[in-house]
Amino acid sequence: MSEPFDPTDVTWNHVSPRLAHARWTGIALVWGVVVACLVVVAVATGAAWVWVPAALVAAFAVWSAWITGRQVRALMYAERADDLLIRRGIMFRQLVVVPYGRMQYVDVTAGPVARRFGIASVQLHTASPATTATIDGLPPEEAARLRDRLASRGEARLAGL
Amino acid sequence: MSDAPQEHADRLPAATAVPTSTPTSTPTSTPTSTPTSTPTNPPVPYEDGHWRRMHPTTPAIKGWKVLVAVVAVAGYQVSDNIDDVSGLMHGRWLLAFVGVLVVVALVGFGYSALAWRATRFQVTDDAVHLHTGVLSRQQRQARLDRLQAVDVVQPLLARLVGLSELKLELAGGNGSAFSLAYLRDDDATALRAELLALAAGLHRDAGPATAGAVATTGPSSSTTVALDEATSAGDGLLGAPGAPQVASPTSTPAHAPALPAFADAPERPVYELPMPRLLLATLRSGASVFVVLAITASAAIAVAARDIGAAFVMIPMLLGLVGFVWSRINQGASFRAAISPDGIRLRHGLTEARTQTVPPGRVQAISLGQGPWWRGPDWWRVEMNVAGYAHADKQQDDTVLHPVASRDEAMAAVWLVLPDLGVPDPQATLDAAMHGRDDDGGFTPAPRRARWVDPIGWRRHGVLVTDRALITRSGRIFRRVEVVPHERTQSIGAEQGPLQRRLGIASFVLHSTPGPVRPSVAHLDQAVVAALLDEQAERARTARASAGPEQWMTRREVP
Numbered sequence: 001m002s003e004p005f006d007p008t009d010v011t012w013n014h015v016s017p018r019l020a021h022a023r024w025t026g027i028a029l030v031w032g033v034v035v036a037c038l039v040v041v042a043v044a045t046g047a048a049w050v051w052v053p054a055a056l057v058a059a060f061a062v063w064s065a066w067i068t069g070r071q072v073r074a075l076m077y078a079e080r081a082d083d084l085l086i087r088r089g090i091m092f093r094q095l096v097v098v099p100y101g102r103m104q105y106v107d108v109t110a111g112p113v114a115r116r117f118g119i120a121s122v123q124l125h126t127a128s129p130a131t132t133a134t135i136d137g138l139p140p141e142e143a144a145r146l147r148d149r150l151a152s153r154g155e156a157r158l159a160g161l
Numbered sequence: 162m163s164d165a166p167q168e169h170a171d172r173l174p175a176a177t178a179v180p181t182s183t184p185t186s187t188p189t190s191t192p193t194s195t196p197t198s199t200p201t202n203p204p205v206p207y208e209d210g211h212w213r214r215m216h217p218t219t220p221a222i223k224g225w226k227v228l229v230a231v232v233a234v235a236g237y238q239v240s241d242n243i244d245d246v247s248g249l250m251h252g253r254w255l256l257a258f259v260g261v262l263v264v265v266a267l268v269g270f271g272y273s274a275l276a277w278r279a280t281r282f283q284v285t286d287d288a289v290h291l292h293t294g295v296l297s298r299q300q301r302q303a304r305l306d307r308l309q310a311v312d313v314v315q316p317l318l319a320r321l322v323g324l325s326e327l328k329l330e331l332a333g334g335n336g337s338a339f340s341l342a343y344l345r346d347d348d349a350t351a352l353r354a355e356l357l358a359l360a361a362g363l364h365r366d367a368g369p370a371t372a373g374a375v376a377t378t379g380p381s382s383s384t385t386v387a388l389d390e391a392t393s394a395g396d397g398l399l400g401a402p403g404a405p406q407v408a409s410p411t412s413t414p415a416h417a418p419a420l421p422a423f424a425d426a427p428e429r430p431v432y433e434l435p436m437p438r439l440l441l442a443t444l445r446s447g448a449s450v451f452v453v454l455a456i457t458a459s460a461a462i463a464v465a466a467r468d469i470g471a472a473f474v475m476i477p478m479l480l481g482l483v484g485f486v487w488s489r490i491n492q493g494a495s496f497r498a499a500i501s502p503d504g505i506r507l508r509h510g511l512t513e514a515r516t517q518t519v520p521p522g523r524v525q526a527i528s529l530g531q532g533p534w535w536r537g538p539d540w541w542r543v544e545m546n547v548a549g550y551a552h553a554d555k556q557q558d559d560t561v562l563h564p565v566a567s568r569d570e571a572m573a574a575v576w577l578v579l580p581d582l583g584v585p586d587p588q589a590t591l592d593a594a595m596h597g598r599d600d601d602g603g604f605t606p607a608p609r610r611a612r613w614v615d616p617i618g619w620r621r622h623g624v625l626v627t628d629r630a631l632i633t634r635s636g637r638i639f640r641r642v643e644v645v646p647h648e649r650t651q652s653i654g655a656e657q658g659p660l661q662r663r664l665g666i667a668s669f670v671l672h673s674t675p676g677p678v679r680p681s682v683a684h685l686d687q688a689v690v691a692a693l694l695d696e697q698a699e700r701a702r703t704a705r706a707s708a709g710p711e712q713w714m715t716r717r718e719v720p
Contacts, residue, residue: 004655004667004691083698091659097698098652101705127332127548128651128672130679 019137227269330549
């Protein structure tokens with residue numbers, strides 16, 4: 001009970017590990033290009049010191065890939081009777097509780113990379129922009145189920161502002 | 162331009178198609194049926210809403226804005242090389258300049274006139290329809306039960322000629338406000354009363370059968386009863402002498418006595434800001450401290466550099482600060498608040514007068530803030546979140562509940578929003594929230610170990626949950642108190658960084674609609690946060706279930 005990020009009566013759903021793959025792809029696309037450019041420059045000029053930034057960038061990419069893996073494992077959500085819980089982060093942890101009745105609309109999005117890995121994001125919007133209720137990395141059918149479920153529950157508990 | 166009269170004629174009833182024949186179409190003489198909101202249908206007589214226009218002098222006022230803008234831009238452009246320009250200011254060049262001005266003015270006024278022609282609005286029992294646009298037409302509809310606030314704004318020029326703009330604030334974010342500009346002052350006030358009464362769930366008494374009897378007694382007496390019940394002020398309402406009718410070329414005075422009107426709700430003044438206090442408070446604010454610093458610094462630079470020009474580097478910053486101070490004074494001047502059955506009514510403004518009406522239950526959160534310079538006289542700035550007032554990009558002038566409140570007035574401001582704070586002694590509780598620390602007034606403070614992450618302010622961090630609201634308290638130098646009614650909680654959250662985790666503390670965040678109030682308490686015991694998360698969700702749910710309806714006058718009828 002003393003642990004705010006782990007309410008007792010809640011079973012957490014983890015998001016798909018494919019989210020990590022999708023994010024790794026993103027990292028590889030961005031940082032891979034940078035590293036490749038640096039390597040090309042290093043080989044072309046033959047200057048030894050150019051390898052240093054290349055190595056640093058590569059190390060940073062590996063580090064962020066490792067962090068991403070951890071982050072994806074830490075991202076989880078739970079549906080309770082009246083609200084949705086979303087939890088994220090390991091070092092800096094965040095928990096958001098969104099009552100269904102406060103929901104204004106639901107977004108389901110899937111970019112090209114996400115589609116390639118068969119995942120989608122569901123985002124809940126309340127009247128407050130501060131509500132950061134995004135669940136990345138849901139399988140499309142789970143995203144659709146969650147969307148419909150949220151919409152129907154929101155309707156049942158509809159309230160104004 | 163050419164098709165406009167025709168189109169207008171389409172919207173008039175077939176029988177009375179010619180605008181000048183309207184005397185025959187007064188509501189008393191044509192008991193017509195149900196509200197129709199589609200613009201293509203012929204408009205029905207007034208009790209179901211008819212199409213109205215802005216005041217015909219609107220283009221004259223709006224056109225000036227174009228001219229002023231062009232002159233301002235031109236003036237800004239030439240201000241760099243005044244010598245060149247002064248050489249041109251004679252003979253042919255002057256003529257050309259005047260000619261350009263005239264063309265600009267013609268275009269400005271012409272466009273405004275077209276825009277005026279294209280603008281019309283209609284008020285039905287549950288919605289407002291607004292048609293605007295010259296080139297691209299826009300038709301908007303707002304449900305009245307979603308109305309968040311109604312403002313009557315009088316910019317300087319419009320104020321001089323007795324016109325005002327009516328703004329309907331809706332919770333749709335930027336650009337969602339309906340602006341009805343300009344109407345005669347009386348018409349704007351009457352329309353506001355009408356909109357608020359309809360939004361409150363009162364009805365124009367006219368069913369199809371009774372439409373003929375609408376004329377005077379019906380609606381006004383029912384309004385009186387309902388409003389009296391709500392205020393228990395006992396004032397009663399007068400039977401609406403002035404009908405909310407927009408003077409337009411197509412309407413005639415014959416309309417006026419027959420239109421059912423809602424009188425302005427009776428209001429009771431709650432507080433008023435004396436001008437000396439506003440000036441003194443603005444002088445004592447951080448901005449003027451910066452002004453003094455900036456002047457001193459620029460003087461010092463000038464002396465050190467032995468060049469008076471060096472002092473000018475501070476000018477832009479100084480201008481910014483002066484602008485800020487001016488806007489504070491301009492907006493806070495003659496600030497008055499009153500309570501009425503329609504909600505909170507705020508009046509303020511020096512050059513631009515603004516009357517805001519925020520219906521009951523529309524204030525999402527309030528905050529009280531006090532900087533170190535206001536500590537002595539114990540002044541507070543009270544701000545609020547209202548969903549309709551969410552303009553992220555501009556200086557907020559409509560979210561202020563009190564610019565410079567004394568201690569008692571600050572409490573009164575909280576009372577305006579939340580008459581029942583849910584504690585036996587609201588004064589003591591608010592006092593503890595405003596001035597207290599540790600567990601004064603029953604607050605749950607941050608634990609002692611929080612001093613490692615916030616050595617100065619940790620004793621002020623605190624939270625109190627009452628039956629009706631959540632009160633947070635923070636800040637030792639810049640004191641801050643936030644009050645959120647339970648039923649207005651959007652979502653809640655908790656955050657914890659690595660250091661906080663080691664200390665077993667966490668921060669609690671409460672998400673409200675966009676606005677100046679962002680309620681949160683940092684560094685509470687994590688067990689407290691866990692309990693808050695758990696209970697607050699539950700409390701918000703039950704509070705919402707028992708909260709009043711959107712249409713605040715229908716409260717009694719809804720089980």
